[in-house]
Amino acid sequence: MMTATGTxxxxxxxxxxxxxxxxxxxxxxxxxxxxxLALLRGLSLARQQHGCFGMEFVAPxxxxxxxxxxxxxxxxxxxxxxxEEAQLCEEETRSGSGSGSGSGSGxxxxxxxxxxxxxxxxxxxxxxxxxxxxxxxxxxxxxLVDDAYVFPGLFEYCRFVAGGTLTAVDALRHLARxxxxxxxxxxxxxxxxxxxxxxxxxxxxxxxxFCYVNDVALGxxxxxxxxxxxxxxxxxHVLCVDLDVHHGDGVQxxxxxxxAATTLSFHLLxxxxxxxxxxxxxxxMGRGKFHNVNVPLRRGITDRQFSELVGRVVxxxxxxxxxxxxxxxxxxxxxxxxxxxGFNLTCDGVVESVRRLVALELPTLLLxxxxxxxxxxxxxxxxxxxxxxxxxxxxxxxxxxxHDFYDQYGPDFRMATxxxxxxxxxxxxxxxxxxGDAAIATLEKARQTRAVAIDRKRKRQPATD
Numbered sequence: 510m511m512t513a514t515g516t517x518x519x520x521x522x523x524x525x526x527x528x529x530x531x532x533x534x535x536x537x538x539x540x541x542x543x544x545x546l547a548l549l550r551g552l553s554l555a556r557q558q559h560g561c562f563g564m565e566f567v568a569p570x571x572x573x574x575x576x577x578x579x580x581x582x583x584x585x586x587x588x589x590x591x592x593e594e595a596q597l598c599e600e601e602t603r604s605g606s607g608s609g610s611g612s613g614s615g616x617x618x619x620x621x622x623x624x625x626x627x628x629x630x631x632x633x634x635x636x637x638x639x640x641x642x643x644x645x646x647x648x649x650x651x652x653l654v655d656d657a658y659v660f661p662g663l664f665e666y667c668r669f670v671a672g673g674t675l676t677a678v679d680a681l682r683h684l685a686r687x688x689x690x691x692x693x694x695x696x697x698x699x700x701x702x703x704x705x706x707x708x709x710x711x712x713x714x715x716x717x718x719f720c721y722v723n724d725v726a727l728g729x730x731x732x733x734x735x736x737x738x739x740x741x742x743x744x745x746h747v748l749c750v751d752l753d754v755h756h757g758d759g760v761q762x763x764x765x766x767x768x769a770a771t772t773l774s775f776h777l778l779x780x781x782x783x784x785x786x787x788x789x790x791x792x793x794m795g796r797g798k799f800h801n802v803n804v805p806l807r808r809g810i811t812d813r814q815f816s817e818l819v820g821r822v823v824x825x826x827x828x829x830x831x832x833x834x835x836x837x838x839x840x841x842x843x844x845x846x847x848x849x850x851g852f853n854l855t856c857d858g859v860v861e862s863v864r865r866l867v868a869l870e871l872p873t874l875l876l877x878x879x880x881x882x883x884x885x886x887x888x889x890x891x892x893x894x895x896x897x898x899x900x901x902x903x904x905x906x907x908x909x910x911x912h913d914f915y916d917q918y919g920p921d922f923r924m925a926t927x928x929x930x931x932x933x934x935x936x937x938x939x940x941x942x943x944x945g946d947a948a949i950a951t952l953e954k955a956r957q958t959r960a961v962a963i964d965r966k967r968k969r970q971p972a973t974d
Contacts (some may be wrong), residue, residue, distance in 0.1 A: 519688070519699040520898045521680040522561070523673045525568035529686070531669035534662040537881055539720055542705060545909075545913045549894055551755045551910035552924075554970045567680050570705075572671035572727075580726045580763065582714040587719060588651045593790040601660055604610040614943055640653040657716035667722045670705055674724035677701040678731045678875055685872040697936045698870045700897050701908040704890055707838040707878030709757035710784060717757065718783060724790040725749065725838060726763040728874060729770050731951035745966065746959070748822055748832035749773065752862060753815075753878040754850045755838025756787030759803055771955060773948075775819060778805035789947050791834075799955040802826070804948050806941075808851045809934035812858030815843070818941050825949045828870055829956035831963045835871040839863060842880025845929040847882040851882045853934065855926045856889040856905055860896045867897055884917045885926050892924060 524546060546561075553561045577586045641893045653659050660666075684699035709725050710718035734745045749764075750775040751757040764770045776787050793801035804822060806815075812843055826832075844854040867873055875897065880886035895904045905925045909918040956963075 517563075517695075518697040518900075519684045519695075519899070520562075520564045521567050521677065521684065521699070521701045522564040522894070522898075523569050523677050523680075523701070523703040523705070524566050528673060528705065531571075531662065531665050534660060534666045536660060537721065537876060539929075540879070541887060541890075544884070544912070544917065545704060545890045545894075547914050548887055548891040548909070548942045549911045551682070551912035552891060552895060552904050552907060555907065555910040556899075556902055556904075558899060558902070561935050562895055564894075564898050565887070567676060569673040569676040571665070571668035572675055573668075574721075575823070576675065576727070577667070577671055577722060579595060579730055579818055580713060580723060581711075583965070585651050585714045588653065592653060592663050593661070596856070601672050616742075637961050652713050652969075653716050656718055657721060663721065670708055671722045671724045671727050674706040674728040674876060675731055677703040677876075678728050678827045681872055682732070685834075685887070686743065688719065696870065698867075698872050700867065700873045700875055702875045702894060704877035704894070704899070707753070707840060708877035709751060709753065709838050709840075709878065710755070710759045710761060711755045712759050720759065723763065725757070725760050725836065725876060728876070729764070729836060732836075732874070741842075742828070744833040744938050745771070745962070746830060746832045747834050747836060748823075748826055748830060748871075749836040749838070750819075750826075750866060751775065751838040751840075751841065751878075752819065752859070753838055754842045754852055755783055755879060756803070756846070758784045758786045760788075761786065761791065761803075764797060765793050765801055766795040766797045768800055768958065770782050771800045771802065771826060771832065771952075773802045773826055775804045775806065775822075777808065778803075779807065779851075782851065783849075789944070789951075792951050797960060799951050802948050802951050802955075804944055806818065806852070806944070807935035809932050810936045810941075811854045811928070812854055812861065814934075814938065814941055815854055815858050816851070816861040816865065818945055819862045822945050822952075823866055823869070826952050827871070829949075829952040830959050831966065832871060833864060835869065835873045835887060836864065836871060837866055837875045837894050838878045839875060839890075841880035841886045841893075842878075842882070844880070844882050844889060844926060845932065846878065846885050846926070849881045850880070853928045853932045855928055856892045856924070858883075859889050860892050860905065864896055865899070886915075887914075888924055888926060902917055903921075921935060 516959050520740050530541045533539050533746050550561050615688040681701035706724045708720035710720035711723035729747050747770040749772045756776040757774045778787050787803045842850045843854045845853045907924045
């Protein structure tokens with residue numbers, strides 16, 4: 510779609526039917542992908558937009574085990590792959606446990622026959638139990654329990670989560686290179702969207718917080734990786750902005766010692782709130798010192814406060830570290846009615862925050878993330894995508910269009926969401942000013958460590974009128 514300047518922004522949306530089916534296996538997001546896409550298509554049709562807001566759809570290629578191992582430990586990937594085998598084994602054990610019960614006829618011949626059949630079954634059952642015990646031990650060692658438990662189709666889900674983000678990265682690199690090489694480069698930077706990504710809690714060797722593979726880390730690695738024949742990587746420095754209510758601890762850990770990526774997380778931080786990390790003094794170490802920036806917030810922050818803080822700090826980050834590409838983790842568990850959140854945002858606040866980031870005109874990888882408020886999460890994700898692909902369309906003023914999931918959006922059947930009226934706001938404007946100042950001070954120190962690289966980069970850039 511055309512931007513406010515009348516220029517078309519290239520937008521790629523990662524989707525296929527197989528991809529949507531795989532993502533629906535995650536119990537806490539069982540219909541989110543299907544609901545969001547159906548809503549987007551309904552909104553686009555109602556506004557008589559070309560296609561689905563003019564986006565190009567690209568089918569993802571599932572990640573291979575070798576690709577997963579670019580970030581994750583081989584033993585962990587193996588455990589994910591074997592988790593389904595363990596589940597099948599457990600199902601066989603359950604189905605076999607009741608198969609030996611007879612009809613209770615009392616016949617001696619029947620008893621003898623039963624004993625003959627039970628003799629070979631016992632060693633097999635013992636082996637099944639031993640295999641299940643080993644599987645449980647393996648799952649616990651990689652923390653595939655509690656909020657990251659094994660479910661049917663887990664490994665296929667992981668392959669599509671990672672593969673979707675890697676496909677989005679490849680599409681973004683292609684669009685950015687084509688734009689760079691054009692006779693008249695567009696002023697509107699491309700965006701690649703993968704709503705099934707943003708799984709920012711997964712660690713190298715363990716699952717955490719509904720996250721099994723860290724597609725964010727895999728995507729950043731791929732953005733920075735040289736391609737055959739390239740003398741330099743497509744992108745030299747990544748800025749990753751995390752808007753999820755929970756701190757992106759997995760991404761922080763992945764790049765804590767790296768100067769190739771600057772990670773910036775806006776999140777709720779309080780005692781006993783998951784994951785418990787993300788303090789302002791966690792700034793990175795070694796070469797990565799000052800490149801990890803946390804913006805810890807309190808409960809009840811409003812749309813205005815959040816979007817203004819995001820805009821201010823991220824603008825400073827772009828000025829200080831001069832990134833080539835932007836990664837956004839757009840978790841929507843910041844919404845007021847999210848059961849696992851604590852902020853008091855509406856769709857307006859999330860959409861405005863993303864608008865400010867996309868307006869920076871950097872090639873952008875837009876990922877999903879958390880969001881456990883059902884229909885509200887789908888409303889918000891659809892509105893975010895529409896605002897990127899068709900900035901002239903304010904879908905938050907719309908009624909929910911007629912589509913397959915229409916009945917999920919009652920009782921008001923509107924796109925807009927509301928704040929929680931009686932939720933106290935523990936953030937004052939003065940506190941947020943100080944928090945933003947602290948984050949910008951860290952970024953200024955990152956500027957000093959990046960000075961040589963930034964100077965070299967600017968000298969390579971062609972002069973423009």
